[in-house]
Amino acid sequence: MAASFVRPNLGTAAFYAVMVTLATYFTFAAVQGDYGLFRRVEITAETHVLTEQRDALQAELARLENLTQRLSDTSLDLDLLDERARAVLGHLHGNEIIIR
Numbered sequence: 001m002a003a004s005f006v007r008p009n010l011g012t013a014a015f016y017a018v019m020v021t022l023a024t025y026f027t028f029a030a031v032q033g034d035y036g037l038f039r040r041v042e043i044t045a046e047t048h049v050l051t052e053q054r055d056a057l058q059a060e061l062a063r064l065e066n067l068t069q070r071l072s073d074t075s076l077d078l079d080l081l082d083e084r085a086r087a088v089l090g091h092l093h094g095n096e097i098i099i100r
């Protein structure tokens with residue numbers, strides 16, 4: 001009896017090589033691709049930053065709307081008007097002392 005040597009089929013080796021290559025590619029794409037895990041973390045961080053900026057801008061808008069409403073003709077705040085006139089025009093009363 002002669003010992004028979006079974007040679008591996010080349011098609012099977014090629015199939016496994018292609019499958020390993022595809023698995024590696026899809027794993028890489030799932031982690032670092034345009035829609036991967038790293039990009040998702042970046043988008044989440046950017047969302048938090050933009051949300052904070054939006055909230056700050058909304059607070060600033062509310063403050064400016066309040067000032068605008070207080071200076072409107074329907075409800076004039078004389079203290080605010082006096083403050084703005086002094087800041088913009090440098091207006092002072094005669095009995096005030098300037099300290100520098």
